[in-house]
Amino acid sequence: MIDKTIIDAENEKRIKGLQADFDALGEHLDRRGISIDSVRAKVAAYGVAVPSWGVGTGGTRFARFPGEGEPRHIFDKLDDCGVIQSLTRATPSVSLHIPWDKAPAADLLAKAAEVGLGFDAMNSNTFQDQPGQAQSYKFGSLSNADAATRQQAVDHNIECIEIGRALGSKALTVWIGDGSNFPGQTNFTRQFERYLDAMRAVYAALPDDWRVFTEHKMYEPAFYSTVVQDWGTNYLIAQELGPKAFCLVDLGHHAPNVNIEMIVARLIQFGKLGGFHFNDSKYGDDDLDTGSIDPYRLFLVFNELVEAEGKPGFTPAHMLDQSHNVTDPIESLMVSATEVQRAYAQALLVDRTALYAAQEGNDALMATTTLKRGFRTDVEPILAMARYQSGGAIDPVATYRASGYRAKVAAVRPKVSGAGGGIV
Numbered sequence: 441m442i443d444k445t446i447i448d449a450e451n452e453k454r455i456k457g458l459q460a461d462f463d464a465l466g467e468h469l470d471r472r473g474i475s476i477d478s479v480r481a482k483v484a485a486y487g488v489a490v491p492s493w494g495v496g497t498g499g500t501r502f503a504r505f506p507g508e509g510e511p512r513h514i515f516d517k518l519d520d521c522g523v524i525q526s527l528t529r530a531t532p533s534v535s536l537h538i539p540w541d542k543a544p545a546a547d548l549l550a551k552a553a554e555v556g557l558g559f560d561a562m563n564s565n566t567f568q569d570q571p572g573q574a575q576s577y578k579f580g581s582l583s584n585a586d587a588a589t590r591q592q593a594v595d596h597n598i599e600c601i602e603i604g605r606a607l608g609s610k611a612l613t614v615w616i617g618d619g620s621n622f623p624g625q626t627n628f629t630r631q632f633e634r635y636l637d638a639m640r641a642v643y644a645a646l647p648d649d650w651r652v653f654t655e656h657k658m659y660e661p662a663f664y665s666t667v668v669q670d671w672g673t674n675y676l677i678a679q680e681l682g683p684k685a686f687c688l689v690d691l692g693h694h695a696p697n698v699n700i701e702m703i704v705a706r707l708i709q710f711g712k713l714g715g716f717h718f719n720d721s722k723y724g725d726d727d728l729d730t731g732s733i734d735p736y737r738l739f740l741v742f743n744e745l746v747e748a749e750g751k752p753g754f755t756p757a758h759m760l761d762q763s764h765n766v767t768d769p770i771e772s773l774m775v776s777a778t779e780v781q782r783a784y785a786q787a788l789l790v791d792r793t794a795l796y797a798a799q800e801g802n803d804a805l806m807a808t809t810t811l812k813r814g815f816r817t818d819v820e821p822i823l824a825m826a827r828y829q830s831g832g833a834i835d836p837v838a839t840y841r842a843s844g845y846r847a848k849v850a851a852v853r854p855k856v857s858g859a860g861g862g863i864v
């Protein structure tokens with residue numbers, strides 16, 4: 441872990457400058473009728489979950505180039521996630537993936553307590569076969585034509601709920617790779633009926649205080665059709681299953697140029713937005729770092745979330761879902777968590793009274809400039825001060841590099857060869 445004296449020493453170098461920037465921004469926001477302390481308090485209370493698989497180096501369909509000191513198992517992953525939280529104070533929980541992260545609950549709870557983390561939504565995996573598995577998912581899982589294969593997928597999801605219960609998780613996220621590669625290969629309607637039947641069995645196993653999130657994705661690994669391909673189908677699923685079922689929006693799972701913030705608004709309006717997988721994309725499900733390509737879109741999504749704040753029962757889950765191929769995953773996840781907080785802070789600065797007035801008065805130019813004013817404001821001093829006051833680092837990446845953490849873990853974690861290509 442990161443020694444507190446290193447965080448303190450690094451902060452000491454930066455606190456004077458930060459205080460000056462924070463005071464200047466506070467004065468500026470004051471003139472706009474905004475209290476910087478109320479924004480800082482909201483940012484400090486905001487958390488985004490880290491995916492356990494995000495701390496390992498990812499790959500593409502062609503190859504994987506392992507990084508130094510990659511985590512060997514879930515306990516190493518929890519150490520890395522603990523580092524991210526200790527420096528950013530923005531990632532208080534981890535989302536586990538079963539069976540990749542399977543371990544005795546008592547050991548997981550002890551490790552999580554040691555590194556100061558909780559457990560977010562559980563993720564099931566029926567998109568690949570595990571060693572010794574009776575049925576194959578080659579032709580689908582929850583929607584497979586074969587009843588025994590569907591049952592195996594249902595049983596796995598129920599097992600994920602049981603594991604999560606022991607860890608204090610309150611949600612299950614289900615993403616399936618089911619679909620088809622050729623026209624005529626499957627019957628769309630029968631395949632979706634089978635999926636819904638299987639999901640009803642999973643839903644029936646949910647504890648009263650749990651939610652299930654279904655995640656849509658337009659294509660891949662199936663390239664002609666996908667069973668849960670878009671937010672419309674996802675909404676139908678949530679409606680069919682019942683009040684504990686919600687839609688999960690992964691920012692990379694839409695066609696290019698789709699208006700994602702509008703999808704978010706629709707799901708909020710009808711009470712079915714479950715949460716997010718944050719990442720960024722240029723072409724498809726690129727799983728690039730959040731805010732690295734289109735930070736304005738991220739801001740527009742948060743504009744909808746801030747708009748809905750305080751709505752009864754509105755508690756969306758926030759999680760990063762990225763693949764890091766050319767960066768240190770810890771650094772990418774720290775920067776990404778900060779980008780999510782940045783978009784939130786910028787959205788909090790939007791003058792909603794002025795925005796509504798412009799909208800009602802059909803003043804398109806004033807409406808869009810009012811909105812953009814939030815995005816244009818440099819909120820970095822707010823984010824840095826929130827981190828500093830919570831015991832984190834004013835500059836997480838610089839502090840992480842100064843700590844030498846990666847070199848230290850590389851000495852005890854052997855480099856894993858990239859024998860198997862493909863996304864992990």
Ligand SMILES: [Mn+2]
Nearest residue numbers: 655690717761
């Ligand atoms: Mn995702």
